[in-house]
Amino acid sequence: MDTPIVVESPILSEDGLRLDCTIHYDANSYNIYFESDSIRLNPNMESILSLLLLPAMVLKKQIETTETVSESFHSNLQNIQSIYRQWFIHQQLQEFSITNLPIRKNEQQKGKRIATFFSGGVDAFYTLIKNNSILTDIVFIRGFDIHQSNKYMLEKSSELIAKAGREFDKNVITIDTNARLFIDKFITYGKSHGAILASVSHLLTNEIGMFFIPSTDPYGALVPYGSHPLLDPMWSSDRIKIIHDGCESTRLEKLKVISKNEFALNNLRVCFAKKENQKEFNCCTCEKCVRTMIGLHALGVLEKCKSFKKPLDLKNIYKIDVTPNKKAGYSTLLYELEKFPGNEKICSAISKIMNKPHFLKSNFLLLKNSMQKYKYRFPKFYRLLIKRTIDRD
Amino acid sequence: MNTGNVIKVKDISSSDSGHKITFDVFVNSRKFPLYFKSNDVELTPNPEVFLALTLLAGMELKYKIEFDGEVSNKFMRAMPAVQSIYAQSYIHRQYKHVDLSNIGSRADEENLAQGVGAFFSGGIDSFYTLLKNQEEITHLIFINGFDVTLGKSSIEEKTSELIRACGKEFGKKVIEIETNLRDFMKTYVSFPIHHGSFLAATGHLLSSEINKIFLPAADSYGEMGNVGSHPLLDPLWSSDKVEYIHDGCEASRMEKLPIVMKSKFASEHIRVCYAKSDTVMNCGKCEKCVRTITGLMAINALEDCKSFNTKIDVKDILKIELTDSKRPFYTEILYALDKENKHPEVAYAISTLLFKPHLLKRNTEILKKYFRRQKYRYPKLYLVWKQYFAQN
Numbered sequence: 083m084d085t086p087i088v089v090e091s092p093i094l095s096e097d098g099l100r101l102d103c104t105i106h107y108d109a110n111s112y113n114i115y116f117e118s119d120s121i122r123l124n125p126n127m128e129s130i131l132s133l134l135l136l137p138a139m140v141l142k143k144q145i146e147t148t149e150t151v152s153e154s155f156h157s158n159l160q161n162i163q164s165i166y167r168q169w170f171i172h173q174q175l176q177e178f179s180i181t182n183l184p185i186r187k188n189e190q191q192k193g194k195r196i197a198t199f200f201s202g203g204v205d206a207f208y209t210l211i212k213n214n215s216i217l218t219d220i221v222f223i224r225g226f227d228i229h230q231s232n233k234y235m236l237e238k239s240s241e242l243i244a245k246a247g248r249e250f251d252k253n254v255i256t257i258d259t260n261a262r263l264f265i266d267k268f269i270t271y272g273k274s275h276g277a278i279l280a281s282v283s284h285l286l287t288n289e290i291g292m293f294f295i296p297s298t299d300p301y302g303a304l305v306p307y308g309s310h311p312l313l314d315p316m317w318s319s320d321r322i323k324i325i326h327d328g329c330e331s332t333r334l335e336k337l338k339v340i341s342k343n344e345f346a347l348n349n350l351r352v353c354f355a356k357k358e359n360q361k362e363f364n365c366c367t368c369e370k371c372v373r374t375m376i377g378l379h380a381l382g383v384l385e386k387c388k389s390f391k392k393p394l395d396l397k398n399i400y401k402i403d404v405t406p407n408k409k410a411g412y413s414t415l416l417y418e419l420e421k422f423p424g425n426e427k428i429c430s431a432i433s434k435i436m437n438k439p440h441f442l443k444s445n446f447l448l449l450k451n452s453m454q455k456y457k458y459r460f461p462k463f464y465r466l467l468i469k470r471t472i473d474r475d
Numbered sequence: 476m477n478t479g480n481v482i483k484v485k486d487i488s489s490s491d492s493g494h495k496i497t498f499d500v501f502v503n504s505r506k507f508p509l510y511f512k513s514n515d516v517e518l519t520p521n522p523e524v525f526l527a528l529t530l531l532a533g534m535e536l537k538y539k540i541e542f543d544g545e546v547s548n549k550f551m552r553a554m555p556a557v558q559s560i561y562a563q564s565y566i567h568r569q570y571k572h573v574d575l576s577n578i579g580s581r582a583d584e585e586n587l588a589q590g591v592g593a594f595f596s597g598g599i600d601s602f603y604t605l606l607k608n609q610e611e612i613t614h615l616i617f618i619n620g621f622d623v624t625l626g627k628s629s630i631e632e633k634t635s636e637l638i639r640a641c642g643k644e645f646g647k648k649v650i651e652i653e654t655n656l657r658d659f660m661k662t663y664v665s666f667p668i669h670h671g672s673f674l675a676a677t678g679h680l681l682s683s684e685i686n687k688i689f690l691p692a693a694d695s696y697g698e699m700g701n702v703g704s705h706p707l708l709d710p711l712w713s714s715d716k717v718e719y720i721h722d723g724c725e726a727s728r729m730e731k732l733p734i735v736m737k738s739k740f741a742s743e744h745i746r747v748c749y750a751k752s753d754t755v756m757n758c759g760k761c762e763k764c765v766r767t768i769t770g771l772m773a774i775n776a777l778e779d780c781k782s783f784n785t786k787i788d789v790k791d792i793l794k795i796e797l798t799d800s801k802r803p804f805y806t807e808i809l810y811a812l813d814k815e816n817k818h819p820e821v822a823y824a825i826s827t828l829l830f831k832p833h834l835l836k837r838n839t840e841i842l843k844k845y846f847r848r849q850k851y852r853y854p855k856l857y858l859v860w861k862q863y864f865a866q867n
Contacts, residue, residue, distance in 0.1 A: 164725035168697030301707070302563025311707055312696070330559035417566055 086144040098122035129284035139175035150186035152319035169306030189320040193291035202351035205296035208336040276309035280317035297328035303410035350389035366392035484542035493517035527676035545579035583715035590685035597746035600691035671704035675712035682716040692723035773811035
């Protein structure tokens with residue numbers, strides 16, 4: 083570790099709706115901003131540290147700041163780093179020392195409201211419906227899963243969220259940020275998205291005392307991921323409690339709950355594809371769309387669901403690449419589908435794609451680690467592999 | 476769920492001034508007379524004990540559970556999540572959620588007890604948790620009948636002496652609890668699945684003296700597989716009186732070893748052995764011993780460790796049947812040996828072991844899962860398997 087990452091004190095605009103923070107590392111400077119449409123933001127180091135933790139581990143640098151962090155947040159930082167370091171071992175993340183971070187003690191929770199992150203997806207709607215009686219706010223982050231350059235989709239999504247707010251009688255908070263653009267320089271979204279959500283949640287502690295993060299995976303299919311029931315609560319501080327919600331239900335069980343709510347059923351937004359000029363929320367061909375459509379089909383509600391404009395095509399199932407991380411999820415889906423008669427062709431397609439080998443095309447470091455066992459057993463083969471493949475790392 | 480099928484806990488009684496608790500568990504007409512006994516502390520028959528020890532059997536058999544008493548609201552609120560974790564993690568066992576609406580719950584109360592305990596068996600994980608939380612821990616809790624089978628008096632005595640020596644060395648009170656609970660639990664659910672709930676049930680007996688208990692983690696964050704004891708699950712067994720902390724996931728076994736070895740006492744008193752020999756604490760040949768010995772070799776600490784024979788036979792490494800859950804341990808040891816560039820014969824043996832295919836002799840559940848997937852791809856093969864090999 084050489085020069086540390088230096089964090090300047092966050093600057094809040096006069097109206098309290100915009101927060102800017104400049105980060106310096108090596109010869110680079112980056113300004114991260116968060117802009118709220120309605121709620122005053124609370125400038126604090128927990129928000130910035132949540133965002134900087136992974137880049138610091140990737141760059142193997144310390145973080146230097148004079149701002150204090152909440153005591154309970156500080157006590158979890160080492161564990162958060164251990165989790166990332168062990169889960170993504172092939173990235174060789176390095177933990178940084180937290181002993182020099184000044185601590186803020188005896189802080190009370192101020193916010194009384196309870197919020198959930200809301201994107202319009204299956205998990206988001208499930209958490210909203212399940213906790214409807216206690217939730218007061220839904221929070222949408224522009225620039226999180228939709229790129230800021232995609233103005234059309236951003237506006238359409240904002241309209242959807244506003245509609246959902248009216249339907250369920252919740253306050254809608256929209257946060258605009260370039261946090262994802264910053265963190266994408268260092269690590270993929272799949273590992274960092276939980277940290278971004280945590281970062282935003284810490285900014286809203288003037289009003290919000292509890293935040294739900296809708297779960298992606300059920301207990302039986304948990305994999306190392308940026309948002310996880312072990313990890314998310316660790317981002318909590320003395321001022322805000324973060325809850326990872328929804329692991330008790332599989333995707334199919336969540337769809338069953340959603341299918342009983344007409345608004346949710348007709349306003350789902352799940353698509354990963356984000357094709358250029360895509361006008362509909364859901365492309366109906368990507369893995370996420372197809373997986374959701376399979377569930378809705380099994381429940382017998384796909385045809386009346388207005389969220390997906392095209393029918394379920396078996397060919398799209400066969401195109402899915404079931405990565406090791408997704409295997410448990412598909413295994414659970416297959417198991418559940420068997421309880422619904424008339425899905426034999428879909429089950430057959432799923433079992434075929436699960437048996438397809440997944441090739442580690444792009445992760446040479448992962449390949450390198452797995453090669454270690456050849457070193458003693460087949461030393462010539464190992465040397466050949468090192469020469470041909472690993473040097474491309 | 477058949478309303479006639481029920482697991483009942485009856486005739487709960489306390490004797491020997493509260494040092495022994497006996498009760499009967501009835502699974503339909505089958506009776507399991509069970510007990511907990513401790514000469515060190517008064518045991519409190521909290522209702523959480525009985526729900527924790529019967530829940531998995533109820534899920535396996537799809538039976539209701541009945542017992543007298545009310546569990547705390549905090550404990551009851553966590554039960555749906557506990558059941559979801561088990562049901563989803565062991566989906567091939569088809570666990571069903573038990574309807575607990577017949578079990579009463581009471582308002583949460585404060586526990587005035589000040590003690591902080593740690594389950595302690597003398598293994599690497601136990602010593603790591605003890606050394607790490609030394610200032611906070613006041614009690615070491617050892618369960619006779621948990622991993623040491625009751626009735627093997629010589630090994631029971633040796634283990635008891637070892638634990639009491641640890642307590643004396645570190646200035647902690649030792650609570651030794653004897654129980655035959657395993658007779659009931661293993662009848663319906665295997666040890667890897669039930670051991671967490673076993674510990675939780677036992678821990679709830681100690682609320683008169685303890686308000687927090689550390690459960691040493693067997694797996695690090697990067698190795699999580701078995702959910703029997705898991706950082707997500709263990710805290711959910713907490714009640715208003717006893718809080719459970721799953722401790723030690725931040726360090727892998729290879730990271731725990733150097734920390735444990737820094738303590739001279741620990742290095743001379745580690746007890747890891749599965750073989751449970753009558754003559755020595757660690758046989759040096761079973762998988763657990765081999766794993767620990769090779770790990771110590773990788774960190775150049777084997778000679779300082781008096782708990783093991785310093786010589787290892789490479790043949791003992793090759794004899795190990797390596798399951799998927801143990802692979803990460805041996806991969807880590809191999810990297811460490813490689814880094815030190817020592818003991819190439821051991822490194823070679825471990826790499827051979829990692830290459831050996833795992834013969835699914837005992838693990839029919841994994842086979843079942845695999846064949847179930849082939850139901851649509853190879854329907855004839857599936858039918859053959861179902862007819863001739865599938866059980867239940």
